[in-house]
Amino acid sequence: MNFPTYQAVDLVLPCLNEAAALPWVLARLPAGWRAVVVDNGSTDGSAEVARALGATVVHEPVRGFGAACHAGLEAADAPLVCFCDCDGSLDPREAVPFAERVAEGHAELVLGRRRPQLRGAWPPHARAGNLALARMLRRRTGLALHDLGPLRVARREALTGLALTDRRSGYPLEMVVRAADAGWRIEEYDVPYLPRTGRSKVTGTWRGTWHAVRDMRRVLTEPPRAVPSGTGATSR
Template sequence: MNDTPTQRGNLVLPCLDEAAALPWVLSRVPQGWTAIVVDNGSTDGSAAVARELGARVVHEPRRGFGAACHAGLRAAECDIVAFCDCDGSLDPAAVEAVAGPVRADEADLVLARRMPTASGAWPVHARAGNLALARMVRRRTGVPLHDLGPLRAGRRRRLLDLTLTDRRSGYPLEMVVRAADAGWRIQETTVPYQPRTGRSKVTGTWRGTYHAVRDMRAVLR
C-alpha cells in the first residue's frame, strides 16, 4: 500500500456531535490528505455535514474513542495514517509536520505535544491528568514523552499489527505502550492547542477526565 504523489495520507477524525466544528476542521486538512470522519453515534447531523464538505464518512456504532479511531484505521487506504481530534482544538494543517518524520523513515510513530494558545484551551484538571499519565508512560516505556495527545501519525500496516484492543479512552496510550514494547522509534513534536468548539465530552469535565485517566491506567496495568 503506497501513497501516490498527490495522496499524502489518511487523516482519521473520530467524531461525536461535532457539526459546529467540522467546517473549520475539514477546511484545514492539507491538500493530498483524505479526511475520514468516523461518526460515533452523533445526533447533530455531523455525518451529513462531513459528507457535504467532501469527507469520507465511516459509521462506528460502538461508542468509544478507541472504537472510532480503530474503525478509521481499518478504513484507511494510504500507507501513512494520522489521527486528530475533530473539535477544532488542534489544527489539521499540522498533520504533515507530524507525519513528516514517519514518511522520511526517521520515526515509526510521532505524537504532537500540545502547547495551549489560551488559558481556557486546556482545563487544569485535564492537563494534570495528562501529565501524571505521561510520567507513568516514561517510567513504563523509557520513551521521553510529555503528552499523550491525540494528533499522531504512523504507518497503517504497522499500526494494525500492534493488535490494539482498547476501544475506549485507553486506545492512544495502548498504541504508545505496544509500539515502545515493539522497539518502535517514537518521537514528539510541538503543535498549538486552542479552545475547542462547543463543550468537551471528555477533558472538558471532571467526570470525563476521570474516566479517561481510569481507562489509561488500566492499560498500563
C-alpha cells in the first residue's frame, strides 16, 4: 500500500507502559507528522523510549485515557490532530487519508472502524461493549457509526472549541457526541486492527470493559450542550 503524505499533523499517542510497542508505532509515523507521546504514569521507561525515538514527550500525572488525550491536544500546535493508541494495534499510517479528508474540507472528524486481522485482536467482551455503545450513540445523535475506535483526525482548533470535559474512558465518545451536536460532518472508514502488544489496561478484562462502558454511558445521558460558534463546518 502506498501512503501519501500530508504535512502539519500532530499524532497524539496516550501512553501507559507501552515501551515494547512504541518502536513499532513510531517507526510508522507518516512523513511530516510529529509524534506527541503523552506519558500517563508509565513505570517501564516508555517516556525514555519515546524520546530516544524522536517523539515529543508530555507528562500527564492525572490518570485516565481522556486526561492523556486532552493533554496531547493541548500540547499540539499543528492544524490537524490525529489520535491513535500506541499499543501496536493500529498503524498510524492508516490515518493519512483521514487527514486528507479533513484538510480538503470533506469532513470535520474522520474515524477508523476497527477490522480485526488476527484472532485475539479484539476480545469478544470488548467488541460487545463497543457494539452496544455504537447503538446508543445512534439513538442519541442519529449517526450511523459502527465503532468508537481511537484512530481519528480533526482540526485542532475545532476540537479545542468542543470544550471536552471527560478525562476517563468516555473521552472518545464525548468527542463524537459534541461534534455531532455542533453539526460536524463525521465519516468512518475501515482500518486493520491487530493484537496489541502486552495486556490492555481498559478492555483486557470484563471489569475493565464494564468501567469503560459505564464512563461512556454517562456521556450519553448528558443533555446536548451549546457549542461555541466556529467549532463546526465553518472552522475550515
